[in-house]
Amino acid sequence: MDTRAQTPQDFAVGVSVLLVTIIGVLAFVQGSAIAVYESPDVQRSQPIADRAATYLIENHTVEGTRNHLVYNTTGGINASLTADTAELDGLKANAGLLVATERRANPRVNVTIINASTLYDGERVPAVDDGDTLAWGPDATDRQNVARATRVVKLTDTDQCDPVCWLVVRVW
């Protein structure tokens, strides 16, 4: 009987255990301990948020103006987003948000309008007009890695936006 300890069989078993451990650690720890800087999710969602915000502004502005949104009349932002589904599927389809290069993204989108007095207080709660809360889509509260696009707008037919309102699109 040979007295050598490290036989090829021992070695193969040891290597397998080590390999499984390394793979296991990398697979499970990823996303918590390694992700010390901003999540790539935000970088992936940022263009989606920008595109959604641009789509909303371009399709709801008063003809011939910039950043002046039609609010409560036909074709207004309130009417079209309220008529949309809870997940804003219509917005996602029309603005082309469901297209991604590497993998098919399925973003969740929240659109919020913040009025002037809330901005004055430095807060971010949605505006309330005639009992309607001006926030559409799933709630983004307590979500991690949310990409956000902020646009400065005015709404027609309401005194909430003196001097400005914000249109905030959050994507995660």
Place this chain on the structure above:
Amino acid sequence: MRGQAYTLEGVLAAIVVVTATVYGLSAVDTGPFQTGAEQRTAELDARAADLLSLAAETGALQNATRCYSVGAPTLNGNQTGSSTEFERMLNYTFDRQGDEYNIYLSYWDRDANDRTTVLVSQAANQNAADNPADAAVATETVTLTDDMPTRIGDCSGTGPTLSVVGDYFAPDARPDSIVYNVVEVRLVVW
């Protein structure tokens, strides 16, 4: 036999190292590192451009331009002294959110035969903070004509026309034409 075992051991060890490296690289993001500051600058960029668009749209920007130097010594959102619509927009969009900015007006100076830029958000240049390298910049152009009235008395009243008033900051770029001057408003936010 022993030589073969050493070779096999070497090959297996190399496989382990290479596998771990490849797997590790695919598990973490090795792309260029985007800091929170760049994200913030991109957001400020959108807000600055939107604010100037909206101010130009509503005429608030032109009003403020006609008021600077005759009706108000500075244009900023501090809400002291004058508070034009443009300054209120600045206050709500940047001051109240804790962002800093400088505003410059650039006009054609006929005597110097060149464009001249003045800082209008502070009373004196020494008071102005330096813009950091990653500040967001937005510009908008305002065309002034000879017969436009200036704004006086904290920008609330209508004064004499631009071609008549003496102490307006910009000179008449072309005295023989209806155009008084073309002013570029530059907003630098950080």
